[in-house]
Amino acid sequence: MSGVLLPNSTRPEAGLHGGLWSRAKAFAWSSRAFLTLVIAPTLVFAIYLGLFASNQYESSADFVVRRADAAKSPVDVGQLLGFSLGSDGSEGDASIVQAYLLSHDAVARLRSENDLVGVFTRDGTDWLSRLWFASPTPERLLTYYRKMVTVRADEETGITHLTVHAFRPADAQTLATKLLVMGEQQVNAINQRTSLDQIASAQRAYDEASHELNTIEAELTAYRQIHKDVDPADTGKAQVTMVAGLTPNLVAARARLNAMHGVISESSPQYRAMERQVRTLEAQVNGQSAKIVGDDHSIANRLGDYDKLVIRRQEVAQVYAVAAGQLTQAKEEAKRKKLYLIRVVEPNLPVKSEFPQRGQLILTLFGALVFAYAIGWLLLAGVKEHGL
Numbered sequence: 001m002s003g004v005l006l007p008n009s010t011r012p013e014a015g016l017h018g019g020l021w022s023r024a025k026a027f028a029w030s031s032r033a034f035l036t037l038v039i040a041p042t043l044v045f046a047i048y049l050g051l052f053a054s055n056q057y058e059s060s061a062d063f064v065v066r067r068a069d070a071a072k073s074p075v076d077v078g079q080l081l082g083f084s085l086g087s088d089g090s091e092g093d094a095s096i097v098q099a100y101l102l103s104h105d106a107v108a109r110l111r112s113e114n115d116l117v118g119v120f121t122r123d124g125t126d127w128l129s130r131l132w133f134a135s136p137t138p139e140r141l142l143t144y145y146r147k148m149v150t151v152r153a154d155e156e157t158g159i160t161h162l163t164v165h166a167f168r169p170a171d172a173q174t175l176a177t178k179l180l181v182m183g184e185q186q187v188n189a190i191n192q193r194t195s196l197d198q199i200a201s202a203q204r205a206y207d208e209a210s211h212e213l214n215t216i217e218a219e220l221t222a223y224r225q226i227h228k229d230v231d232p233a234d235t236g237k238a239q240v241t242m243v244a245g246l247t248p249n250l251v252a253a254r255a256r257l258n259a260m261h262g263v264i265s266e267s268s269p270q271y272r273a274m275e276r277q278v279r280t281l282e283a284q285v286n287g288q289s290a291k292i293v294g295d296d297h298s299i300a301n302r303l304g305d306y307d308k309l310v311i312r313r314q315e316v317a318q319v320y321a322v323a324a325g326q327l328t329q330a331k332e333e334a335k336r337k338k339l340y341l342i343r344v345v346e347p348n349l350p351v352k353s354e355f356p357q358r359g360q361l362i363l364t365l366f367g368a369l370v371f372a373y374a375i376g377w378l379l380l381a382g383v384k385e386h387g388l
Contacts, residue, residue: 055353057354059169210323
């Protein structure tokens with residue numbers, strides 16, 4: 001024999017490959033738990049993300065909610081040091097809009113006006129990413145909607161960030177734009193309700209005072225028309241002035257008549273003329289005095305009723321003036337408290353899909369599984385140690 005033939009198992013190459021395979025099998029067996037609990041789920045998840053997971057497009061927008069009377073506060077020491085010591089209340093106003101955009105009402109409106117279910121169940125979307133139900137309950141749709149729509153307020157800047165994920169770029173932009181419109185409409189509705197609440201009571205008081213003032217003015221007009229006297233007080237003053245002017249003439253005439261008595265015959269024309277003058281003046285004074293303080297139609301009686309109406313008008317006019325001032329103040333207060341939704345950044349039309357973030361998700365899952373595996377291994381090692 002010119003040489004020795006070695007069996008296949010004794011060849012150096014076969015021994016090398018056999019040893020590597022044996023060591024690989026031994027390593028796999030010894031690491032079966034790690035491979036099963038960490039590596040295998042990570043590989044499955046990576047295959048799903050790489051081959052099956054649908055692309056998601058994000059459209060974002062920024063807005064602020066401000067009051068009309070919101071004044072810029074001066075910079076204080078806390079702001080210079082990087083923290084805030086106070087708030088102007090805009091966060092609370094923004095939270096109202098935030099709560100509405102993530103509410104059942106918003107979802108119901110989007111479902112009826114923008115086919116929200118159809119947006120989340122587009123053809124070609126993978127089964128795990130899409131909405132699973134063609135006719136979901138409001139609760140299921142709200143839960144999925146809150147996974148795809150995010151509304152977050154920045155406490156430092158007061159800016160609210162709105163992000164919408166969808167499986168088509170146009171869907172994401174359309175939903176974001178619609179949500180901004182709904183937010184503006186909600187702010188307007190809040191303004192209207194606030195104005196009605198603040199102004200309603202003041203408006204009722206003003207209307208009542210205005211009606212009462214019109215009523216008393218009508219009574220005064222009717223009184224003047226019935227008695228044909230615009231102002232009994234002025235008429236009474238004129239009558240008193242007339243009586244006061246006639247009285248001295250009457251006194252002088254009587255004095256002259258008395259002086260003539262016994263000197264001139266009573267049948268003489270001069271005496272009779274003076275006597276007629278005295279009677280005429282007496283009749284005029286008595287007539288004018290009767291108009292002032294005579295029967296029920298005298299100025300004195302009319303003046304009492306007229307004064308009552310005037311006093312009532314003055315009281316009602318004061319109430320009317322107060323009600324008008326309160327109404328004006330309520331309207332000004334409503335204007336100062338009026339809310340405005342100001343768009344800072346309009347919704348964009350996404351061009352490139354940035355979600356799901358495949359690399360980040362795979363690393364996150366791998367790290368979580370490694371951490372969980374390490375904890376489990378430590379717990380198991382501790383149990384075995386105590387068991388010995």
